[in-house]
Amino acid sequence: MGSILIKNILLDGQPRNVLIEGKRFKSLSAAAGAVAQTVIDGTGKALLPGLYNMHTHAAMTLMRGYGDDTPLERWLEDYIWPYEAQLSSEDFHRGYELANREMAETGTVFFNDMYFSLEEAIDVVAKSGLRAALGLVVLDGHTHSIGPEVLDFLKTWKDPTGGRIRFTLAPHSIYTVSGAKLVRIARAARENGLPIHMHLAETRTEVSNCIRDHGMRPVAYLDSLGLLGPDIILAHCVHVNEEEADILAERQVTIVHCPCSNMKLGSGIFPYEHLIKAGCRITLGTDGASSSNNLDLREAMKFAALLSKVSASPDLLSASAVLEWATVRAAEAFGIDGGVIAEGKLADGILVDLNNVKMQPCYNLVSNFVYSADSSCIAGVLCDGKLIYQR
Amino acid sequence: MGSILIKNILLDGQPRNVLIEGKRFKSLSAAAGAVAQTVIDGTGKALLPGLYNMHTHAAMTLMRGYGDDTPLERWLEDYIWPYEAQLSSEDFHRGYELANREMAETGTVFFNDMYFSLEEAIDVVAKSGLRAALGLVVLDGHTHSIGPEVLDFLKTWKDPTGGRIRFTLAPHSIYTVSGAKLVRIARAARENGLPIHMHLAETRTEVSNCIRDHGMRPVAYLDSLGLLGPDIILAHCVHVNEEEADILAERQVTIVHCPCSNMKLGSGIFPYEHLIKAGCRITLGTDGASSSNNLDLREAMKFAALLSKVSASPDLLSASAVLEWATVRAAEAFGIDGGVIAEGKLADGILVDLNNVKMQPCYNLVSNFVYSADSSCIAGVLCDGKLIYQR
Numbered sequence: 001m002g003s004i005l006i007k008n009i010l011l012d013g014q015p016r017n018v019l020i021e022g023k024r025f026k027s028l029s030a031a032a033g034a035v036a037q038t039v040i041d042g043t044g045k046a047l048l049p050g051l052y053n054m055h056t057h058a059a060m061t062l063m064r065g066y067g068d069d070t071p072l073e074r075w076l077e078d079y080i081w082p083y084e085a086q087l088s089s090e091d092f093h094r095g096y097e098l099a100n101r102e103m104a105e106t107g108t109v110f111f112n113d114m115y116f117s118l119e120e121a122i123d124v125v126a127k128s129g130l131r132a133a134l135g136l137v138v139l140d141g142h143t144h145s146i147g148p149e150v151l152d153f154l155k156t157w158k159d160p161t162g163g164r165i166r167f168t169l170a171p172h173s174i175y176t177v178s179g180a181k182l183v184r185i186a187r188a189a190r191e192n193g194l195p196i197h198m199h200l201a202e203t204r205t206e207v208s209n210c211i212r213d214h215g216m217r218p219v220a221y222l223d224s225l226g227l228l229g230p231d232i233i234l235a236h237c238v239h240v241n242e243e244e245a246d247i248l249a250e251r252q253v254t255i256v257h258c259p260c261s262n263m264k265l266g267s268g269i270f271p272y273e274h275l276i277k278a279g280c281r282i283t284l285g286t287d288g289a290s291s292s293n294n295l296d297l298r299e300a301m302k303f304a305a306l307l308s309k310v311s312a313s314p315d316l317l318s319a320s321a322v323l324e325w326a327t328v329r330a331a332e333a334f335g336i337d338g339g340v341i342a343e344g345k346l347a348d349g350i351l352v353d354l355n356n357v358k359m360q361p362c363y364n365l366v367s368n369f370v371y372s373a374d375s376s377c378i379a380g381v382l383c384d385g386k387l388i389y390q391r
Numbered sequence: 392m393g394s395i396l397i398k399n400i401l402l403d404g405q406p407r408n409v410l411i412e413g414k415r416f417k418s419l420s421a422a423a424g425a426v427a428q429t430v431i432d433g434t435g436k437a438l439l440p441g442l443y444n445m446h447t448h449a450a451m452t453l454m455r456g457y458g459d460d461t462p463l464e465r466w467l468e469d470y471i472w473p474y475e476a477q478l479s480s481e482d483f484h485r486g487y488e489l490a491n492r493e494m495a496e497t498g499t500v501f502f503n504d505m506y507f508s509l510e511e512a513i514d515v516v517a518k519s520g521l522r523a524a525l526g527l528v529v530l531d532g533h534t535h536s537i538g539p540e541v542l543d544f545l546k547t548w549k550d551p552t553g554g555r556i557r558f559t560l561a562p563h564s565i566y567t568v569s570g571a572k573l574v575r576i577a578r579a580a581r582e583n584g585l586p587i588h589m590h591l592a593e594t595r596t597e598v599s600n601c602i603r604d605h606g607m608r609p610v611a612y613l614d615s616l617g618l619l620g621p622d623i624i625l626a627h628c629v630h631v632n633e634e635e636a637d638i639l640a641e642r643q644v645t646i647v648h649c650p651c652s653n654m655k656l657g658s659g660i661f662p663y664e665h666l667i668k669a670g671c672r673i674t675l676g677t678d679g680a681s682s683s684n685n686l687d688l689r690e691a692m693k694f695a696a697l698l699s700k701v702s703a704s705p706d707l708l709s710a711s712a713v714l715e716w717a718t719v720r721a722a723e724a725f726g727i728d729g730g731v732i733a734e735g736k737l738a739d740g741i742l743v744d745l746n747n748v749k750m751q752p753c754y755n756l757v758s759n760f761v762y763s764a765d766s767s768c769i770a771g772v773l774c775d776g777k778l779i780y781q782r
Contacts, residue, residue, distance in 0.1 A: 064751070065758040071705045102748045105767075263697035264762070266705030293762035294749055303697070306654035310698075314462045314657035357493045358685055358766075360455070367456040371655070371684035374765035375749075376496075 002385060004347075005034050009042025010354065010365070011341060018047060020347040023162075023385040028343055040387070044355045045379055046365050049323070049340055050109030050348035051297040052330030055197075055235040055256040055285025057115045059095025061102065062087070063290035072203055072265045080290060084116070092117035093124060099295055100128035104389040106296040106375045109338075109348040109382075110330065112233065112256070112285070114170040114197055118150070126160045129388035131348075133334060135170030135197045138177055138185055151188060164384055166334070168197040168233070174218055175206055179225055186227050195231045195334070201244075202236035203267050219244035228253055233333060235285060236261075237275070238268040245271065245278035254281045254333040257325070259303035260294075261287030272308040272316055283330040284322070298378075301326050301370045319370040351380035353391075393776060395738075396425050400433025401745065401756070402732060409438060411738040414553075414776040419734055431778070435746045436770055437756050440714070440732055441500030441739035442688040443721030446588075446626040446647040446676025448506045450486025452493065453478070454681035463594055463656045471681060475507070483508035484515060490686055491519035495780040497687040497766045500729075500739040500773075501721065503624065503647070503676070505561040505588055509541070517551045520779035522739075524725060526561030526588045529568055529576055542579060555775055557725070559588040559624070565609055566597055570616055577618050586622045586725070592635075593627040594658050610635035619644055624724060626676060627652075628666070629659040636662065636669035645672050645724040648716070650694035651685075652678030663699040663707055674721040675713070689769075692717050692761045710761040742771035744782075 004020040011018065011028060019030035027034070060080075067079030087095075096117075103111055113121065114135035125132045136150050159165055169189040171177040177185070189196045201207060201218040214221045219240060222228055228251035235256040240248065248255060257270050275282055284300050286292045292300075301322045308317040331339025338346035352369060353359065356377040359368050369377070381389040395411040402409065402419060410421035418425070451471075458470030478486075487508075494502055504512065505526035516523045527541050550556055560580040562568040568576070580587045592598060592609045605612045610631060613619055619642035626647040631639065639646060648661050666673055675691050677683045683691075692713045699708040722730025729737035743760060744750065747768040750759050760768070772780040 062752065063754075064763060065753070065755040068755060068758045068762070069700075069706055069709045098748065098751055105748055260697060263701040264705070266700045269701055289763070293758065296749070296765070299765070303694075306651060306694070307698075307701075309460075309657045310654040310660055314655070315460055318460045357489060357496055358687070360489055361453060362456070363454075364456040364459060367459045367684065371459070372455060372680070374687070374690070374767065376765065376767040 003036040004038045004040060004385070004387065005030060005036035006040045006042040006047070006351070007032060009351070010046035018042070020382070020385050023346055025341065025343050025345055025347045028341065038387070040380070042351065044353065046352045046354055047341055048350045048352055048365070048369060049327040050350055050381060050383060051107050051326045052110040052283065052339065053103060053108045053285055053295060053297045054112045054233065054283040054330045054333070055258055055287055056099070056111045056113045056295060057288030057290070058099035058111060058113050058121070058295070059092045059115050059117065060288030060290040061099040061295065062091060062095040064293050066290060068293070072267060073205060075265065075291070089117055089120055093120040096121050096124035099289070100124050100130055102289070102295045103130060104128060104381055105378065106298060107350040107378050107381055108295065108297050110336065112168070112197060112334070114172070122160070122165060125165055129383050129386055131164045131336070131383060133166045133168050133195070133197070135168045137170045137172060138181065139172040140176055140178065140181070151192060154192065168195045170197040173199040173206070174210060174221060179214070182227060183225050186225070189231070195233055196227065197233045197235070199236055200234040201239045202262070204239060207239045217241070217244060219247055223247055223251070235287070236267070238262050238270055240271055240274065242274045242278070245274040245280060248275070249278040249280045252281065254283055256283050256285040257304055258285045258287040258292065259300055259307050260292040263303065263307070264293070265291055269307060269311045273312040276316060281329055281333060282325050283333060284326045296375060297326055298369070298373060298375070305370060319364070319367045322370060323366055347382055347385040349382045350378055351382070353377050353379040393429070394427040395429045395431060395776070395778065396421060396427035397431045397433040397438070398423060400742070401437035409433070411773070411776050414737055416732065416734050416736055416738045419732065429778070431771070433742065435744065437743045437745055438732055439741045439743055439756070439760060440718040440730055441741055441772060441774060442498050442717045443501040443674065443730065444494060444499045444676055444686060444688045445503045445624065445674040445721050445724070446649055446678055447490070447502045447504045447686060448679035448681070449490035449502060449504045449512070449686070450483045450506050450508065451679030451681040452490040452686065453482060453486040455684050457681060459684070463658060464596060466656065466682070480508055480511055484511040487512050487515035490680070491515050491521055493680070493686045494521060495519060495772055496769065497689060498741040498769050498772055499686065499688050501727065503559070503588060505563070513551070513556060516556055520774050520777055522555045522727070522774060524557045524559050524586070524588070526559045528561045528563060529572065530563040531567055531569065531572070542583060545583065559586045561588045564590040564597070565601060565612060570605070573618060574616050577616070581622070586624055587618065588624045588626070590627055591625040592630045593653070595630060598630045608632070608635060610638055614638055614642070626678070627658070629653050629661055631662055631665065633665045633669070636665040636671060639666070640669040640671045643672065645674060647674050647676040648695055649676045649678040649683065650691055650698050651683040654694065654698070655684070656682055660698060660702045664703040667707060672720055672724060673716050674724060675717045687766060688717055689760070689764060689766070696761060710755070710758045713761060714757055738773055738776040740773045741769055742773070744768050744770040
């Protein structure tokens with residue numbers, strides 16, 4: 001069992017010696033002389049929880065900047081889908097590698113992915129050291145959409161990572177997957193203990209088409225199909241009214257807010273006030289790097305907090321609240337025993353360089369990290385008790 | 392006269408050898424064997440113009456994160472002004488040093504400052520190598536507000552930087568400086584050939600108080616005092632209607648959009664559509680690090696572009712247009728012969744690390760820089776023909 005001692009690192013305002021044994025934090029107040037296989041000097045650094053990127057299409061990093069500055073529907077139909085149709089397994093592998101590297105360098109320890117070429121994704125995650133929930137994507141008419149045989153594969157699959165990889169069933173959206181198929185997917189998901197991950201209520205067009213086709217808004221439609229529950233993760237939820245917010249809260253749905261993607265594609269402004277007041281579980285994502293245009297969840301925290309302030313109220317979403325969206329709320333959604341720095345919890349975390357000019361002065365560590373920092377302030381990243389990145 | 396040869400750097404999609412002699416770009420297609428005092432290997436890097444931060448309170452970096460998550464008026468009155476009242480010259484010096492370092496590390500070559508303790512600012516800028524326009528701040532009742540003696544100082548002042556420093560007169564705002572004094576300041580500015588730099592139309596409260604006190608909205612009020620012209624730089628201009636946008640365009644005023652500050656303080660959403668359609672000269676700023684909470688103008692570009700897309704239209708403000716706001720539009724406002732990479736122009740620029748994971752792949756350099764990059768992608772910064780920062 002590996003062990004790491006991080007000496008003299010700032011935690012909750014105090015310099016501490018943090019001992020990690022195996023995958024977990026053993027002690028947050030270890031003796032300076034505690035024995036460990038690896039000793040890291042934490043002087044001039046602070047320890048914060050690692051980030052959970054709750055909505056990615058990781059290998060789409062291959063399409064970063066491709067078809068920029070175009071509205072969502074045209075961007076998907078004219079640029080993204082034709083490009084994807086031509087991707088080989090090798091391309092996907094490169095895309096996943098690039099994405100995993102970017103996430104590790106920007107402080108992310110977990111990503112909830114919805115994309116293709118599962119074997120490549122597994123191979124890369126096994127090597128990168130991150131945690132991932134890999135979505136088995138269903139998308140009517142798409143070249144890489146999965147069929148029922150994938151569920152058989154899961155039954156015999158052995159996790160090469162000792163628990164860092166899990167799966168979701170991921171029907172793309174209500175406008176690309178029929179209602180009947182959504183019901184079948186939900187049944188399969190629940191029979192196999194898999195969460196469901198899909199897009200919902202991203203654009204005005206999606207809402208008006210849903211009303212046209214089903215006589216209901218998207219949240220009511222999914223609810224009528226029986227999909228809403230604590231095991232569903234809905235990316236975007238931009239066009240959700242107060243009544244729908246209450247339904248999402250009551251069903252204990254997990255919402256993934258992707259501020260940069262929604263802003264860049266002009267999808268709309270997330271209804272912070274409704275969703276926070278309704279008590280919804282809100283988490284954060286970047287979306288694919290082809291829309292957002294990176295996988296930097298720390299940056300997404302700043303965008304979310306600032307957009308909430310200008311669109312709703314300056315004191316609705318503090319730096320520490322948005323950090324919870326980016327960490328522990330997401331861990332809870334997946335039942336991962338992490339997302340906070342605490343003894344006994346999974347040893348994930350970010351070593352923040354306090355000597356970086358963007359972290360100076362430091363009246364408020366979390367405020368500096370959310371509002372001022374960038375990836376140049378990230379000195380190292382721990383995941384599952386291992387140092388997966390060091391600047 | 393110093394000279395620098397940057398070999399094999401990507402410029403306009405081609406690898407080039409860039410020769411700098413003295414303060415200017417001598418050749419953008421020099422021979423690989425061209426003689427220079429310093430030779431830099433540009434392989435794996437691209438050259439982009441250096442950024443102009445058009446509204447700062449640089450030494451307020453001392454207050455980064457102090458009084459966070461509070462609305463503007465309370466934040467100023469309860470946190471910022473009492474803190475400022477206690478600052479010593481030494482404190483200001485430290486604040487300017489921190490700010491100059493942060494700006495250099497994040498790609499900024501020029502800042503238009505409005506703050507106190509001019510001598511400290513000059514000393515730091517002389518050493519940092521940046522360009523600056525330092526504002527002589529007038530703020531009724533503030534400890535550090537300047538008096539008329541400063542204009543005498545300027546008459547005898549000798550620039551220790553060979554032209555990197557200039558001055559503005561900087562009345563804080565219409566709510567902190569009387570109309571009669573604004574008129575006197577404008578007269579003094581025009582007699583001395585100094586631009587005017589002030590805040591305008593930042594909050595709804597400012598607008599309603601202006602209507603209450605002067606029977607006009609802020610733009611009309613400043614126009615009635617004779618202040619509007621090509622020599623005035625107005626920070627914020629958030630609460631400006633279409634009619635006012637036309638006045639600002641007609642008077643050739645320079646507007647400084649500070650997206651992060653406006654969002655964080657909940658001031659409001661910049662009226663992108665009016666101001667762009669009216670043909671206003673728009674530039675970008677971070678505002679002080681106490682509100683924004685950093686001085687990273689590259690980040691401000693992403694915020695401006697994304698906020699324009701979600702609040703107006705996804706194709707209103709492209710990555711290349713926002714880069715112009717952050718560079719050449721600002722250089723024009725100050726009559727600085729730079730802001731673009733061109734032979735004969737002042738040799739300012741950013742060496743962008745194309746091997747950084749955030750710059751990969753590179754379908755569109757400017758898109759990657761605006762939407763994906765962060766300061767970890769900045770390998771070096773040139774200003775006035777000197778390498779002022781190297782990662």
